[in-house]
Amino acid sequence: MRSSVFFYSTYTLCVCLGLLCVLFVSCWSSHWRGGFAWDYSALQFNWHPVLMVSGLVVVYGNAAVVYRIPFTWKQNKLTWKLVHAGLMLLGLLLSVVGLCAVFDYHTGANIPNLYSLHSWVGICTVAVFALQWILGLAGFLFPCSPLWFGSSLKPVHVWLGKTILILSLISCISGINEKLLYTLNGSSEEPYSSLPVEAKFANSLGIVLVAFGLVVFGILSKNKWQRPETDGERVQLLHTDDNN
Numbered sequence: 034m035r036s037s038v039f040f041y042s043t044y045t046l047c048v049c050l051g052l053l054c055v056l057f058v059s060c061w062s063s064h065w066r067g068g069f070a071w072d073y074s075a076l077q078f079n080w081h082p083v084l085m086v087s088g089l090v091v092v093y094g095n096a097a098v099v100y101r102i103p104f105t106w107k108q109n110k111l112t113w114k115l116v117h118a119g120l121m122l123l124g125l126l127l128s129v130v131g132l133c134a135v136f137d138y139h140t141g142a143n144i145p146n147l148y149s150l151h152s153w154v155g156i157c158t159v160a161v162f163a164l165q166w167i168l169g170l171a172g173f174l175f176p177c178s179p180l181w182f183g184s185s186l187k188p189v190h191v192w193l194g195k196t197i198l199i200l201s202l203i204s205c206i207s208g209i210n211e212k213l214l215y216t217l218n219g220s221s222e223e224p225y226s227s228l229p230v231e232a233k234f235a236n237s238l239g240i241v242l243v244a245f246g247l248v249v250f251g252i253l254s255k256n257k258w259q260r261p262e263t264d265g266e267r268v269q270l271l272h273t274d275d276n277n
Contacts, residue, residue, distance in 0.1 A: 037103050040258055043248060047098065050245040051091040057238040058086045065231045066216075071134075073141025080134040082208060088127025089158065089201040090242060094249040096120035097194055101258045110260070114173060121166050128159050151207040158200040165193050195253065202246045206239045 062069065062079035069083075070076035096117055099105070105113050132155075139146050147156060172178055172186040213225050213235055223229035252258060 036257055040101070040103060040252075040255075043252055044098070044102065047245065047248045047252065048095070050241060050248060051095060053241050054091050054238065054245055055083075055087050057234070057241055058083050061231070061235055061238060065234070071137075073137055075138065075142075077134050077141075078138040081131050081138070082205075082212070084127045084131030084134065085155070085208070086205055086238075086242070088124040088131065089162070090198070090205055090245065092120055092124035092127065093162075093201060094198060094245060096124060097198060098249060098252045100260045101252055101255075103258075106260050118166070118170065118174060121169070125159075125162055125166055128162065132156070132159060149211060151204065151211045154200060154207065155204040158197060158204050161193065161200070162197050165190070165197060195250070198246060198249065202242060205242055209235050209239050 062083055066079050067076055069079050071080070099113060099117050099120065136146055138144070147153060168186060169190055172183045172190070213232055217223065217225040217229065217232060221229070221231075225232055
């Protein structure tokens with residue numbers, strides 16, 4: 034009982050921090066950067082941070098911990114596999130649209146694509162995310178997938194999932210810093226070094242992102258919060274081991 038209360042307290046903090054991330058990045062883009070459009074202008078670029086933070090970090094992080102929620106443990110695992118896969122797909126689609134926003138803006142403004150370390154890390158993160166989703170679909174949801182494949186893929190899937198979240202946080206934090214350096218040092222009366230209100234707000238967004246990531250990793254690191262294997266799942270694993 035005590036463990037369950039601690040989990041739900043931590044999970045509530047995770048959800049609240051995730052919502053705060055989306056709220057902060059939306060306020061930054063709308064209040065200081067002028068709002069949103071889809072017309073190859075700087076207003077189209079503003080979709081990029083909102084969609085990347087929402088999809089690559091917040092939706093992804095919540096999808097990663099969905100199996101840890103205790104009330105799901107007595108329910109059909111296939112249902113929650115579909116929820117997990119659906120949330121991951123939503124995060125991936127938001128990320129892809131976020132990339133389209135920045136590529137279109139660069140095209141309209143004659144700015145080179147993929148010239149910064151932030152962009153390299155970001156594009157690699159989305160590519161690995163897509164590969165992870167496809168492999169997960171093939172290994173855990175296709176009815177014709179062999180049991181040995183899913184069993185062999187599981188530790189790689191878990192490791193890669195954590196790696197993607199780390200890369201997502203690196204991408205978003207470096208993107209915040211790059212945007213502040215570019216805008217406040219290039220087109221603002223108050224340079225970034227003077228730490229104007231916008232810089233303080235965007236830096237705070239970075240801190241909230243880090244806090245969200247730490248809470249997600251905290252949930253994932255607790256062995257007692259792992260979904261217990263049912264008898265049917267144990268039989269599948271034993272059958273897989275016998276075949277190997």
